[in-house]
Each structure stands twice: as structure tokens, then as C-alpha cells.
Amino acid sequence: MPVASKNKLLSNKNMLKEEKTLIIIKPDALQRNLLGEIIGRFEKKGLKITGIKMIQLEDALLMEHYSQHKDKPFFQSLKNFMKSSPVVVMILSGINAIKAVRLIVGPTKGYEADAGSIRGDLSISGQANIVHASDSLESAEVEIKRFFKPEDIFEYKKSDFEFVYGEEERSGPE
Numbered sequence: 001m002p003v004a005s006k007n008k009l010l011s012n013k014n015m016l017k018e019e020k021t022l023i024i025i026k027p028d029a030l031q032r033n034l035l036g037e038i039i040g041r042f043e044k045k046g047l048k049i050t051g052i053k054m055i056q057l058e059d060a061l062l063m064e065h066y067s068q069h070k071d072k073p074f075f076q077s078l079k080n081f082m083k084s085s086p087v088v089v090m091i092l093s094g095i096n097a098i099k100a101v102r103l104i105v106g107p108t109k110g111y112e113a114d115a116g117s118i119r120g121d122l123s124i125s126g127q128a129n130i131v132h133a134s135d136s137l138e139s140a141e142v143e144i145k146r147f148f149k150p151e152d153i154f155e156y157k158k159s160d161f162e163f164v165y166g167e168e169e170r171s172g173p174e
């Protein structure tokens with residue numbers, strides 16, 4: 001096989017890596033009875049839930065999680081909102097999960113998000129935007145560690161795996 005074709009195959013294969021991403025289902029979703037709807041959308045996509053729990057967020061964790069927004073005018077109101085009821089934190093796993101989940105969730109502002117996305121269908125707000133989803137592999141790793149102990153993350157085989165992915169995807173990166 002020519003080197004160029006082999007490299008192409010390798011780089012395609014390297015894209016098929018199972019990733020984990022962190023989701024926070026926010027107080028607005030919980031109060032609006034949307035937990036099942038949201039979890040169902042991720043499940044139907046074929047994503048695997050490898051961690052899930054309900055927690056009450058406090059200032060210290062919010063300061064850490066939203067540190068890049070600490071100087072924004074909405075920071076205090078964001079903290080108040082995120083503490084206003086418990087949230088559900090969840091780890092989703094799947095091949096290219098980070099990109100897939102960001103597309104399902106939609107952009108930050110509900111009123112700008114496309115119909116069909118979670119925010120596009122269920123939110124019209126810039127703040128009460130239903131879910132948080134990690135924006136990169138690096139953030140996902142940090143965020144998962146922030147909210148989950150290793151023993152609360154479950155690696156298991158799911159029986160629909162061979163129908164969710166194609167044969168080449170299932171064989172994973174070389």
C-alpha cells in the first residue's frame with residue numbers, strides 16, 4: 001500500500017477514539033421536568049452513560065468550574081442559578097463523543113440554537129440553557145475529575161455496541 005494511503009487510513013482510524021465528556025443537567029431542566037427528555041436524547045444517539053449522580057453545587061466548586069467567567073458581569077447570577085436546586089452530573093462515553101454531544105446540545109444561547117438541538121428545542125435563554133457539556137478533550141478530562149471519583153465511573157460493555165457503530169469503528173485506533 002502506498003505510504004500516503006496508509007497514513008490516511010491511520011489518521012482516519014486515529015479519529016475513531018472512544019471519548020468521555022462531562023454533562024451537567026442544570027437546575028432549569030430539573031425544575032422543568034426535563035431530566036428524562038435530556039437523558040433520553042443522549043441514550044438514543046447511542047452514547048453510553050458511564051457515570052451519573054445528583055449533587056448540590058456550592059460556591060467553591062462553581063468558582064473552579066466557571067473560573068474563566070469570574071470577571072464577567074453575569075458571574076454572580078450564574079452561581080446563584082447553578083445553586084438554585086440540585087443538578088445531575090453525568091459522564092457520556094462514545095466514539096467522538098465530545099463533538100457529537102456539543103452538536104446535540106447546541107450553542108450557548110437557547111434563542112440562537114438550531115431546532116433539533118437540546119437548547120434549540122428546550123431553551124430560549126443565555127443562562128438557563130439546560131445543560132453544560134465539555135468543549136474539548138482537555139476540558140472533559142479536567143471536568144470529569146472535578147465531579148467524579150474513579151470508583152464512580154463504570155466501564156462496561158453495552159449490548160447495542162455493534163449496532164451503534166460500524167465494524168471499522170468498533171475495531172478502534174491502531
Ligand code: CMP
Nearest residue numbers: 069074078108126127128129131132133
Ligand atoms: P455553560 O455552557 O455552562 O458555560 C457558561 C455558562 O454561563 C453558560 O453555559 C450559561 O449558563 C452562562 N452564561 C453565558 N453567557 C451568559 C450571559 N450573557 N448571561 C448570563 N449567563 C450566561
